[in-house]
Amino acid sequence: MAILQVRGVSKRFGGLQALNDVNLSVEEGHVHAIIGPNGAGKSTLLNCFVGKLDPDTGTVMFDGKSLLGIKPYEINQIGVSRVFQTPEIFADLTLLENVLIPSFAKRDGGFKVNWWPRVDRERVVRDHAESVLEEIGLYDKRDEVAGSLSRGDKRRLEMAMCLSQDPKLLLLDEPTAGMSRADTNATIDLLKRVGEARGITKIVIEHDMHVVFSLADKISVLAQGTVIAENTPELIKGDPRVQEAYLGGPQE
Amino acid sequence: MSDSKFTVGRRGVIKGGAALGAGLAAPTFFSRGAFADDHSYLNEPKGDTVTLGFNVPQTGAYADEGADELRAYKLAVKHLNGEGDGGMMNTFKPSMLKGNGILGKKVEYVTGDTQTKSDAARASAKRMIEKDGAVMITGGSSSGVAIAVQSLCQEAGVIFMAGLTHSNDTTGKDKRANGFRHFFNGYMSAAALAPVLKNSYGTDRNAYHLTADYTWGWTQEESIAASTEEMGWNTVKKVRTPLGAGDFSQYITPVLESGADTLVLNHYGKDMVNSLTQAVQFGLRDKQVNGKDFTIIVPLYSRLMAQGAGENVKGIFGSTNWHWSLSDEGSQAFVKSFGQEYGFPPSQAAHTCYVQTLLYANACEMAGTFAPCGVIDALEDFEFDGLGNGKTLYRGADHQCFKDVLVVKGKENPSSQFDILEVVEVTPAAQVTYSPDHSMFAGGELGSCNNGA
Amino acid sequence: MKLISQPGPKTDFSMLLLFTIVVLTMPIWLAPIGAGYPDLVQKFAIYGLFATGFNILFGLTGYLSFGHAAFLGVGSYTAVWSFKLLGMNPVPAVLLAIVTSAIFALLIGYISLRRTGIYFSILTLAFAQMCYQLAYSVLTPITNGETGLRVLQSDPRILDGVITSQTEDGGPLITNFFGIDMTKTWETNIFGIDVQLNAGFYFCAFFLILGSYIAMRIFRSPFGMMLRGVKTNQNRMNYTGVNTRPYTLAAFVISGAYAGLAGALLCVTDPLAGAERMFWTASGEVVLMVILGGAGTLMGPMLGAGIIKYFENILSAFNKSTLEGMLGFLPENMLDGTISVLSLFVGEGWHLTLGLLFMVVVIFLPGGLVEGAKSILLKLTGGGSKKSASAQAAE
């Protein structure tokens, strides 16, 4: 069953047609990669899923609900989490607090003046946050200030923050950008591991073909604002249209 | 915020408050005896000294005026303690002052900064009362502060001898039994100015008022408008200007074409300096309207502040409580001892503060006590002379001094840097006296004296 | 590596206990430095409360309001009107002041929080300045303008006859808490120190302790953590399912209510409300108090408030003769020189000292006094840390 249905989405910025009649359907539990050359509209499309942008035309349905016209926090509350291209974390807070905040947001909703209980007495939420940190391998650093982490750890922390919310859909915007090969492989393993364990649907925007082909169940290729192909990795690899648009002609 | 826990918390506050109340209430029953107050009045001096509180602006726009007030106070303390040349103690009569302090106790003093803010002034006065044990508070250079401190002293139970305060309200609707004002007020300014203006400018004038938009400004505007209208002047318009406006151009230009031939500036301090300077810049002093020379009037002058307006004060009428160039015996004595001490002449603020201190000390001697109720009795309807404004009455009904008022004019050819104003008329006290229930002063209650014990 | 962790409930409890003792004994231990008299300890408590409340907004969310004095003023006016209409009991005055200032804060906050950073600061400043200007002039029928709003004998005070028999006609109008005059002071002598224990101070101290306790709960609660999240990364908060606007608005209203409470307490101890309480310098003062002590720390704002109020009331009162008394031990030839140098910094020069203090603290103790003291302590004990986490809640 498709958890995310994108139908006829178009978006125009001034003279630039950023998205042109994009159709996309993401199956529940799948890892769906969106690839395409720079300027193909990948980030614009992602922004349409999280409430940052509203498309000019078209519909985006998630789990039977429209994602258009509602605020980012509301979209998150119905189960969509996002990992940014440059890690967006709470740099002044500890790692544990970084994970606690999304956990509380999941439990308490968009707004609650929950001023009486102490954070350290909220056993359930705390244990949950600690287990997520453990799972992601950052438990030992839980009392460090997040801003002092390495870039790779920051990215992993951000994933932990998203995972702590048990999202139905996880959006990853170039999760391995700027990482070393070793870190990239670790991230791939991580995504596989947690993804499989929880059955989270993921949409991955990625340049690194190695990552895409290791992770994706399905790939959509975006070029000039249009989906030119959507298929399994094996078939996409061999698709000449993709090679032309994306790789600039047949490879090897 | 509609969270339920929040409400519970707030209810908790109320409960807690009640509990604390019970806790606090308990000790009162037995504390009365334990901490019994053996003073018959607040801050009764026990040793061989008595402490006075000098509360003057040390920061802010009136800091220079405050500094001058403080100089006068120190001089008064010196004279009271029998040091120096005695100043006005030699001319003040009837006086019981002996130069051995007050009631044989050496006079000491504490100082504080009013910042020309009611809150700060009250905090400072409270410090003097609660910490330093002052029996009398004096000073200040604005009516807001004077009224605020006066009511504080009433509640606390000490005497307040007002410094520079010119609003009708200080001894009008905000008068207090424990407070006394030597300085004159808006009504008196108007009553003194009117005849002089009539002589100089005739009875056919159209006056335009620019008024500082707060109580002092309003009372002065009301007073001046009333007495000028009585002699036939027409009030064209009364415009309120915000305190500390700085640039008054937007209020001055409408004067140009209003048909008015007289501008009354109900401003004091910095506002006065700026509005006067700017009015002159707009050519008002050189203007001709209705065949008459345009004139500007500054009803309340202060020499210290007038310095800031420089040349612009020349020929402009106003009134003042006192001026150092007065030739009576008392003024001469004061100017002499102040001048020798500090090297320049005292301002009217300094004069008032000095005189107030002497008057207070003398009242204590008369009453034989520092107890406010005794002092008040002695000061009420006390008649005296030799303090620079001729025969003066401290009226019992409203605690206002009635004395001669000076009408002054900016001097055309000053002979020195202090020679800015010339006295054109000494209006006798009788002419500026009003009945205590005059409409501009009605509505207040003096209340009864408070000893604070 | 930087390790930080929130103190546990036990540490907090003993801190609070210690704090309560320190506050309640203020008239005793402050007496030797000349600050133990009722008015000043009241001011310490009241401005400490004001700063604590402001810190909930600024220290946690990072939103720098330059108009909180408006709520102080609103609280004061409400309290005096409550005295005038309902009677001299401080309880309804305090409650009404909290409600009114919270409503004001809700309105102003709702509008101002549509902007961030300096735009937010200027919006709050603009609202506060409008309140001040109007209260000073046009709204005089409500505020009594420059003179300030006072309780008059002729006011109805409908509850006074019911609850107490204290205010018979002509008696002084003193706030009265179920039979206890707020001006009531017990003078006693403890360990050779003359001590003044004042009812009004303990009334304020109760609210200070309560206010600090609530602030501490907020700091340690999920709500407080959310606010710190807003300060650190508002964008992330939005994508984390958190609706940030009501969070900041809640913080704004809470801090506004604290300010209103402080304003009411000013009138409980001294029933007069003046417009200048709302002037921008008053708003600036609380900002300075919080930054001086340490924004985001629990005790810092109170410390900052204490220092500024001490300077304003004690340092400004020093004059040549006080200095002579204090420096009497110096030899004659040094005395004059020392006094003339020192007198530049006290009395009318107290502003200069305050300005220098601000500069010295910021330059040498980044993060404020509390953070600075902690990092010095760390250095001394050898536990060196490279970075300071100024946002972290201290104590």
Add this chain to the structure above:
Amino acid sequence: MDALILQMMNGLDKGAAYALIALGLTLIFGTLGVVNFAHGALFMMGAFCAVVMQKILTLSVKVKDESITFFDAYKEVPYLETWYGETGSIIIDWAVPLSILLTIPVMMLVGYIMERGLIQYFYKRPHAEQILVTFGLAIVIQELIKSMFGANPIPTPAPEMFSGTAPIGSWFGLSENIVYPWWRIIYLIFSLTIIGMCFAFLRFTTFGMVVRAGMNDRETVGLLGINIEKRFTIVFALAAVVAGLAGAMYTPILSPDYHMGMDFLVLSFVVVVVGGMGSLPGAVAAGFLLGILQSAASMTEVKEIIPGIDQIIIYLVAVVILLARPRGLFGLKGVMED
């Protein structure tokens, strides 16, 4: 009609002062990212440059007034007058315009010392700490001026030839009631010139281009390897000079006292923010806009409809503009929004 023209003039004149102060402030905001609460103090120091110039020119022989024996009353006869007679008097009369010669180097030096000695250490510090340190500095400067010159305003008149009014009305064939003080006209022209010079400097010199680039994107400019530090110092000095000149030339309109900086501080912040952070044209436009609106709101016709409007108009306009336009009139995205 006449009233409206005059109020326009008043508004322009006020606006000129606001714009000039705001210009320097927004330069410091935009390029250095520093919230400078000492900017009012710079304005005040400029005004006191005029006072100092006047004091220097009127160094005097003091002739004692013999009629007064209790204290030293004297009439001052300036050396310049004893030496050069009439010419000397004219030089003294021109003290305020001449003070520009003093203001520029003094304010440059003040700006240099302030930036090198203090501000440079605060570029990376939180805004709150910038506020505290610059506010502290402002108080210190203010107190020093007070201890030197006292608290009262000091008269600093314009030269005699500019002391009257210009018959603007008759020039344009309008009512003769329309007159305007020469000095205020000069101040308007002066500030327009300074504003023009600043814009030209920033637009047509390489230095200016780098600074403007820095206002748009500080990080990139830093990455280009341009010695941004030195430029920051110069920008700060420039801002100090502009503020100082605004103050010095304003003295005939507003007698300077030690507190005038604080009086202008809040207003200049409002102007800068209404104009939009980091925007020079915004600051100038907002200065004039607020000046004109303030004058218009002070007209009795307006005040009769809405009492007290003249007292709050500036803040009211600020609120309305900031709600309608999130970053003021021409604000740049991301400047001082965190």
